[in-house]
Amino acid sequence: MEPIEEKTISCPYCGEIISIEVDSTGGMNQDFFEECPVCCRPIEIVARRDYEGNLSLIIKSEDDV
């Protein structure tokens, strides 16, 4: 398993497709922010890895509370 996994997400604000890197050495569950290169707004990303090693991402915007 590669320690860094590249994933593609779409910005919840402007819809731009951006690629992000998830560092799996950070643990099974991670929560981090990535700034959109187009609209410069912070995108909250929750990364979860299940026991089979599949990475799933949950994208949240600042507007979601």
Ligand SMILES: [Zn+2]
């Ligand atoms: Zn954006």
